[in-house]
Amino acid sequence: MKTAQFYHTRDDGKLECLLCPHFCTPSEGKSGKCGVRRHINGEMISETYQKVSAVHYDPIEKKPLYHFYPGSTILSIGSIGCNLNCSFCQNCDISTADFSGSPWHKDYSAEEVVTMGIDYPGNIGIAFTYNEPTMSYEYIMEVSRLASSMGMKTAMVSNGFINPDPLIQLLPFIDAYNVDLKAFRDKFYIENTDSRLAPVMETLRILKEAGKHFEITNLVIPGLNDDPRIFSEMVDWIAGELGEYTVLHLSRYFPHHKLTTKATPTGLLQDFYNIARKKLHYVYLGNMSLSEGQNTTCPNCGELLIRRTGYNTKPVGVASRNGIENKIENEVQQTDNKSTAKCKKCETPIPNLLI
Ligand code: SF4
Numbered sequence: 001m002k003t004a005q006f007y008h009t010r011d012d013g014k015l016e017c018l019l020c021p022h023f024c025t026p027s028e029g030k031s032g033k034c035g036v037r038r039h040i041n042g043e044m045i046s047e048t049y050q051k052v053s054a055v056h057y058d059p060i061e062k063k064p065l066y067h068f069y070p071g072s073t074i075l076s077i078g079s080i081g082c083n084l085n086c087s088f089c090q091n092c093d094i095s096t097a098d099f100s101g102s103p104w105h106k107d108y109s110a111e112e113v114v115t116m117g118i119d120y121p122g123n124i125g126i127a128f129t130y131n132e133p134t135m136s137y138e139y140i141m142e143v144s145r146l147a148s149s150m151g152m153k154t155a156m157v158s159n160g161f162i163n164p165d166p167l168i169q170l171l172p173f174i175d176a177y178n179v180d181l182k183a184f185r186d187k188f189y190i191e192n193t194d195s196r197l198a199p200v201m202e203t204l205r206i207l208k209e210a211g212k213h214f215e216i217t218n219l220v221i222p223g224l225n226d227d228p229r230i231f232s233e234m235v236d237w238i239a240g241e242l243g244e245y246t247v248l249h250l251s252r253y254f255p256h257h258k259l260t261t262k263a264t265p266t267g268l269l270q271d272f273y274n275i276a277r278k279k280l281h282y283v284y285l286g287n288m289s290l291s292e293g294q295n296t297t298c299p300n301c302g303e304l305l306i307r308r309t310g311y312n313t314k315p316v317g318v319a320s321r322n323g324i325e326n327k328i329e330n331e332v333q334q335t336d337n338k339s340t341a342k343c344k345k346c347e348t349p350i351p352n353l354l355i
Contacts, residue, residue, distance in 0.1 A: 036081030078130025125153030184234035
C-alpha cells in the first residue's frame with residue numbers, strides 16, 4: 001500500500017480523489033468506484049501498489065500495438081481493479097477482483113520488474129496492461145521511470161479515463177499507448193461503462209499534442225455500438241482531430257461478463273473496416289482470423305510492408321531509416337507523425353511507424 005497522489009481535502013471536509021473524472025469522495029474506510037483506492041486515516045491509499053496479478057512476455061501485437069516495434073516482445077504486467085464498469089468486460093476476472101485476500105497477486109518492486117525485463121532475450125521493455133493501469137498510478141510511475149532510465153521502452157493499454165494532470169505527468173515515461181475508444185456516444189459510455197466519452201477524447205487529444213505514439217482500439221458490439229452512421233462520425237473525428245495516419249484496431253466482441261449478446265458477425269467488422277479505410281491508412285481487424293486487416297501496406301505505393309499471421313509478424317517491404325527516431329525531418333513533418341521506417345519500394349517514409 002502507498003499513499004496515493006492526486007487527492008485533496010475539500011472545503012466541506014470530504015476527501016476527493018482527482019486521479020480520474022469520477023472525482024470520488026469515499027468516506028473513511030471506503031474505496032472509490034475503482035475499488036482499489038481507499039480512504040484510510042484521512043489519506044487516500046493505493047492498495048495495488050506493487051501488487052501484480054499477471055506477468056507474461058507477450059508479442060507486442062497482443063496489446064495491440066502494430067506500429068510500435070512490430071515483431072518484438074514486451075514484458076506485460078497487470079494488477080487488479082478498474083475505474084470503469086463495462087458490462088462486456090473481456091478481463092473481468094481481474095478488473096472486478098476483490099483485493100482483500102486475492103490469492104494470486106504477488107509483490108514485485110520496480111527494480112524486480114525492470115530486472116525481469118532486462119534479463120529476457122529480445123524483450124524491448126514493459127507494458128502495463130490486462131486491467132486498467134491507471135489504478136496503480138504510483139507504481140507504474142515508479143516502474144516506467146526506472147525502465148526509461150535504463151533505456152527500455154514502456155507502453156500502457158488504457159481506457160483513457162484519466163484526468164489531464166496525472167496523464168501529463170506520466171507522459172515523459174510512457175512511450176506508447178493503446179487507448180480504447182469504446183463508442184462515439186456519451187449515452188453508450190454512461191449506460192454500458194459507468195463513465196463518460198469526453199474525458200477519453202481529451203486523453204487522445206493530449207497524446208496527439210504531446211507527439212506520443214498511440215493506437216486506438218474499438219470493440220464492436222452488436223446492438224450497442226454497431227450503427228454505421230455513428231461509427232463513420234467516429235472515424236471522421238479520428239481522421240480530422242488525430243490524423244489520417246492514426247492506427248485503429250477494430251476488435252471482435254465475444255460474450256463475456258454480464259453481456260450475453262452473440263459474438264460480432266465478421267461481415268459487420270468487414271463493413272466497418274471498409275468505412276474506416278476510406279479515411280484512415282492503418283486499420284486492423286483483431287480477435288478474428290481473416291487475412292484482411294492484418295498486414296501493413298505503404299500509404300504511398302501500396303507495397304506490402306509487414307505481413308502478420310496470428311502473432312507471427314514479418315517485416316517484408318520496410319527498411320529502417322537509421323538514427324532518426326525522435327527527430328522530425330522535413331518530409332515527416334508534412335505528415336505530422338514520427339517515423340523510423342521507409343518503404344523499400346518507393347523509398348518514402350512511413351508515417352507513424354516505429355521499427
Ligand atoms: S481513481 Fe478510483 S477513487 Fe479515484 S476518482 Fe477514479 S474511480 Fe474514484
